[in-house]
Amino acid sequence: MKLSRPGVLPEPVTVAALLLKVPPVEPTVTVAEVLELFTDNPKLVAIPIVADGLPRGIINRKTIIEGFARPYTRELLGRKPIASFMDVQPLVIDLLTDLDDLSHTIMESGMHYMHDGFIITKDGRYAGMGTGYDLMRTITERTQANLYSLAHFDALTGLPNRLLFLDRLNQTMAQAHRNERLVAVMLLDLDRFKAINDTLGHTMGDLLLKSVAERLAECVREDDTVARLGGDEFTVLLPEIRYIQDAAAVAQKILDALAQPFFLDGHEVFIGTSIGISLYPFDEELSALLRNADTAMYEAKQDGGNTYQFYTAEMSTASLRRLSLEGALRRALERGEFVLHYQPQIDLARDEIVGAEALVRWQHPDLGLLGPMEFIPLAEENGLIVPLGEWVLRTACAQNRAWQNAGLPPIRVTVNLSVRQFHQKNLADIVARILEQTGLDAQRLELEITESCLIQNTQTTVTLLTELNRLGVRISIDDFGTGYSSLAYLKRFPIDTLKIDRSFVCDIDTDPDDAAIVKAIIALAQSLEMHVIAEGVETRNQLDFLHTYQCNEIQGYLVSPPLPAGDFAALLAMDARGPVAIRPPADRRRPLGHGVGGQSETNRL
Ligand SMILES: Nc1nc2c(ncn2[C@@H]2O[C@H](COP(=O)(O)OP(=O)(O)OP(=O)(O)O)[C@@H](O)[C@H]2O)c(=O)[nH]1
Ligand SMILES: [Mg+2]
Known part of the structure; x- marks a missing residue:
């Protein structure tokens, strides 16, 4: 029950609330005629008898129907006027009587059941009927409402x-x-x-x-x-x-x-x-x-x-920090405060850089360089993720094209899509336009989505992935193994690459379960003729394991953290000259964002 506030107790209600407009009959109508009225209308519980507009008595359905069910009375009494059967002392109540007063009166008079009765106007004329049942029900409801209100x-x-x-x-x-x-x-x-x-x-x-x-x-x-x-x-x-x-x-x-x-x-x-x-x-x-x-x-x-x-202080600083970030985030795009960093992806068989994952950072004027954890959830909530995502896509494509123009070995650039971006109506058009404007070959772009993108709106998802596939763009599933993992969708959707989540890679050489999962994902990818890449590779042992089980590619700190575009270009140039791509980087800069192993990039973009 939802009671409006304030108003603790129900408003007073008058007897008029019970009014049933039952057409009355004259005292002179015959029993047979009344009987017919009852049989014609099964809902009728009583009929009032009114003479000259004034209430005279009431005929209850029960009395008449039961009485005339006996065969020997039917003929004899059918022609008698109804007046001889009526209850001559009906309850007569003024329309304006307060319902709560009436219920008090009835209870105080010791009545154990309620009569059907007349309802009259102030000057005593017939206005309609009220039934005892309705009265009882209304009183009960009001009592309950009263009790509820008093208690709540x-x-x-x-x-x-x-x-x-x-x-x-x-x-x-x-x-x-x-x-x-x-x-x-x-x-x-x-x-x-x-x-x-x-x-x-x-x-x-x-x-x-x-x-x-x-x-x-x-x-x-x-x-x-x-x-x-x-x-x-x-x-x-x-x-x-x-x-x-x-x-x-x-x-x-x-x-x-x-x-x-x-x-x-x-x-x-x-x-x-x-x-x-x-x-x-x-x-x-x-x-x-x-x-x-x-x-x-x-x-x-x-x-x-x-x-x-x-x-907690934690809550208030979190609150303040976010409060100030929210406003700044809106302006950051116009002010060009976002930058992309690129993390190299190495082909294990060829031992060379074949791709780069583009990762967004925010060069905040006061707070310094912020990782995606700090602002992507906020951008998701306030809708900025859509223009920001488009900026990331355009920038990454333009950058990749620029590297090619500079004579560097052609590589693929991987761009993360947020769920919200993924469900944008015209995503395929946007991608096509950006490829055209930047002059990047579609083969050189990979879009990375999470498993959760695939769960919703399956039909539109199939259509979208098919369109992207037709453009020639590659699709990769990020954090593979951590989501809903319905293997059915792997067959259903045109997916090129599975990315093994860092949480499995992290312990492959110590945790047999993780090792088994990684082996299974690699085997699965191979049998479905998909490409497989492991992220978060930090140690030589992990690398050896992945090599042994023929994972196609890796990325992680063992090779390099995400780098600014200039540094990445230098690495790529060096890689083109010498064969050894896999080496611990001299500069192990602190990662951005939070996470185990210090390099989690849990948020999209
Ligand atoms: N008028 C009125 N006073 C009430 C009612 N219920 C409680 N009070 C009084 O409200 C006061 C509330 O006490 P406190 O909140 O401890 O006292 P305070 O003066 O507001 O002091 P601080 O809250 O510490 O700033 C007490 O003096 C109660 O007697 C009420 O229904 N009506
Ligand atoms: Mg007080």
């Missing part, structure tokens, strides 16, 4: 109370778990509220609590819950937020809204509030969420009040 809403403010809040929080956590969203729990406690009670009186204090409740409700969206926990404590539940700073924004909005003076009964009153915020799934248990919001609220009070505080 705060009587003073009409807001959900602690019980309903906990209920919603529970549901919300379950949903957020499914949708992978954040939930924010804000705990508010008014600052120095006691002073209002002490100086202006408790009634004025109550009035302020009501006004605060109204303002809070105005600060949030329909799906959010504002509740009063008791005293001067409120909570705000944001069931579905994307970023931590969304919670910060709502908290600030609340502070701003409450900062406006309240005018209560001629007094101008100011009140501040301290807000503590906890987040699911940072805290996974309901009790932890509440406890931590409380701790954070207490800290906000310690800071002097009228402020908000996240439970």
Whole structure:
């Protein structure tokens, strides 16, 4: 049951709510005629008898139908006027009678069941009928609603109370778990509220609590819950937020809204509030969420009040950092702050560089060079991933063409596509146009997608991959083995390359399971006549293993980290002169992004 807020108890309702417009009959109609009315309309439970517009009695279906089921009375009584069978003391109720009053009257008079009755206008004329059944049902519903309201809403403010809040929080956590969203729990406690009670009186204090409740409700969206926990404590539940700073924004909005003076009964009153915020799934248990919001609220009070505080410092710095990144990210593309780095891919049989994976970095004016983990999720969320992805594609193609023009050995460039880009309607057109504009041969471009791209919209995916295939562009599946791994799609889609995820490569020489998986992927690729490449190769042992099982290509720190375009060109030139491509690089620069082995590039592009 979803009751609107505020309004704790149901509005009063009059008997008119029960009104059934049943056409009455005159007292002189015969029993046979009444019987016919009942048999014609099986839903009719009673017929009122009205003379000169005034109620005279009521005929119940049961009385008439049962009475006339007996054969010997049928003929005899059929012609008698109905007046002789009617209940002559019907319940007569004014249209405007309050339903709750009526139910009280009925219960106090000790009636155990309810009659069908007349409903009359104020001047006593027949208006319609009400049935005992409808009356009973309506009263029951209202009683339930009353009980529900009393149990779940705060009587003073009409807001959900602690019980309903906990209920919603529970549901919300379950949903957020499914949708992978954040939930924010804000705990508010008014600052120095006691002073209002002490100086202006408790009634004025109550009035302020009501006004605060109204303002809070105005600060949030329909799906959010504002509740009063008791005293001067409120909570705000944001069931579905994307970023931590969304919670910060709502908290600030609340502070701003409450900062406006309240005018209560001629007094101008100011009140501040301290807000503590906890987040699911940072805290996974309901009790932890509440406890931590409380701790954070207490800290906000310690800071002097009228402020908000996240439970952990980690959350607030994450929030601030993202907040500032979000704005900067939008401008970064125009300002040309993105750069591509290229990681060489080595053909093991030929022992030479045959490809480069293009990886995007953001040269942030203040924060320095940022890896994809820092900004790709944000770009995915705010849609920037689409223009950014197109920029990456164009830049990588142009770069590859430039290397060829400079006389370097022709190689293939691999560009990662995000799921969102992949599902763009005109992706194949964009790719074709970029190839044409940059003059790069389609064979020299490989698009890398994740398994998750293939799971959704299978038919459109087949169409798209077929179109790309027809252009001559190669398709590679990234992180192979970590996703849903339905082998069926490998046959169904035109895929050229499988890329073995670094997490398997990392332990091939120590973990027999990983070794078995890698061997299986290589064998699978061979039998499907696909190309196979291992990423994250860092040691000689891993290389030897991959060599033994005839993996086609590798990439990883053993050869080189991702390099700026100039450095990559130098490496490529050197590779063309000498045979030994596989050598630990002199410059083992620190990788960007987070991850095991220090070189994970878990995000797309
Ligand atoms: N008018 C009114 N006051 C209430 C109600 N329920 C609790 N209070 C009072 O609200 C005050 C809340 O206590 P606190 O939050 O600890 O006191 P405070 O003055 O706000 O102090 P800080 O929160 O520490 O800034 C207490 O003085 C309660 O008596 C209510 O329904 N109406
Ligand atoms: Mg307080």
